[in-house]
Amino acid sequence: MKWLELHIDTNHSGLETVEALLSSLDIDGLVIDDEEEFQDFLENNRQYWDYVDEDLEKAMRGRSRVTFYLPADETGFAKMGEVRIALEALKQQRTDCGTLLMTLEDLEDADWENNWKQYYKPMEIGERLLVIPQWLQEDPKVKALLSQGRVPLILDPGLTFGTGSHATTRLCLTALERHIRGGERVLDLGCGSGILSIAALRLGAAEAAATDIDDKCLTVAYDNAALNGIGADTYTVLVGDVLSDETFRTRVGGGYQIVVANIVADVIKALAPMVQSFLAPGGLFLCSGIIDDRAEEVAAALTAAGLEILETRDAEGWFSYLCR
Structure with missing residues (x-):
């Protein structure tokens, strides 16, 4: 019509x-x-x-x-x-x-x-991940890449909230690929589409929790998890604000081997003092969404909160930090 x-x-x-x-x-x-x-x-x-x-x-x-x-x-x-x-x-x-x-x-x-679908293509990220728009799962190029051992991460880009195309998301995915060894508990703060926590599970994490202040992300993240064969037994999405709601922070809990936050500079600075409460001993905090002209002040805030910056990476004017 x-x-x-x-x-x-x-x-x-x-x-x-x-x-x-x-x-x-x-x-x-x-x-x-x-x-x-x-x-x-x-x-x-x-x-x-x-x-x-x-x-x-x-x-x-x-x-x-x-x-x-x-x-x-x-x-x-x-x-x-x-x-x-x-x-x-x-x-x-x-x-x-x-x-x-x-x-x-x-x-x-x-x-x-x-x-709108023409703007989304399969994306090779790092050495292992392959982000696949849902409707391209049967594409010959996708099948060829998967046959080479790539780990599929299937998303519905129509749901927005993070598709892997932005530099900050790619920085986080690449770091997760390097540091997920298998069996970890992962926390994704500001999860959006759930791409980072779902990727962690696809890479071998045992379980993941994801939080966001936007209740629309609850449906989006669970739907994307389902596309990857991930159920509520290993994946939990929670809606709330860890910065302002102590009860919600208690609900989120701690003991995570990896905590990831791909948000913005001000939120990461505010998170820094409470990161240790989420982490297991020796756990890693991965943050990104930091534009280049604010990278130094975020690094200073992380250090002031007692976190050691292990890795600093940048791409297209955006920074990520991996801390312990």
């Missing part, structure tokens, strides 16, 4: 008016892009990142846009005509809603469902 993707450009103050107009025409399921809300979101959640992609900021600059979809048939074109008439009337009534320009794109169902 074909669809019409329609965009109405407005401004921040006009968004509510345009939404109401479309709702009055029985058009719901809107997608809202708004620079002001985007900037507010960034400002109020700065503790969760040190870097925001410039292309994303550029794409949002000056944008207040409402996107909606109609079937590309007689009914849809008739409804589009209704919207045009209503927009013209609105332009006469209001001068504070921006351009109210409506633009159109044609889409096939397949565009929505499959086109």
Whole structure:
């Protein structure tokens, strides 16, 4: 089936008016892009990142846009005509809603469902791991690599939250590959998709626990674990904040041979004093997500917390530390 993707450009103050107009025409399921809300979101959640992609900021600059979809048939074109008439009337009534320009794109169902998949390919990481998008398991190249002894790590990239493509994730996966000997208990703080803890289990860890403050990660991580044949008998995902919730920290427990945190500098600095409470004697703490201009201050915080930095690695402007 074909669809019409329609965009109405407005401004921040006009968004509510345009939404109401479309709702009055029985058009719901809107997608809202708004620079002001985007900037507010960034400002109020700065503790969760040190870097925001410039292309994303550029794409949002000056944008207040409402996107909606109609079937590309007689009914849809008739409804589009209704919207045009209503927009013209609105332009006469209001001068504070921006351009109210409506633009159109044609889409096939397949565009929505499959086109994004072309951006994901199997990834060889380190000497052993092979990250495989779920739909490429039968790909001849994948089978050839697996026949050479690569360990498969199957993910559904559509679930986002970490796919192995980012330098910080690759740094962590490579370190896990080197230091998982078999039989370890692993803790993944800020697990996202679960890629690091699931990889640890695929590499031979006996059990893993994963935590995140975002409850959506609960489903995502368990779903990715299931793709790899990993069940709740060896894998536990918990939702909570180890930094602020002492009860939750107790629930997470300790005695882990490896603790990994691929987060951001500020969170790693805050974690540093409590890392020892999670680790077994002689255990390792692996952290990444540290942009280069903050690497020294994170290293200082780790050292001040009594951790010895054993390895420092970097890639594409990002750092990782392996500590004991």
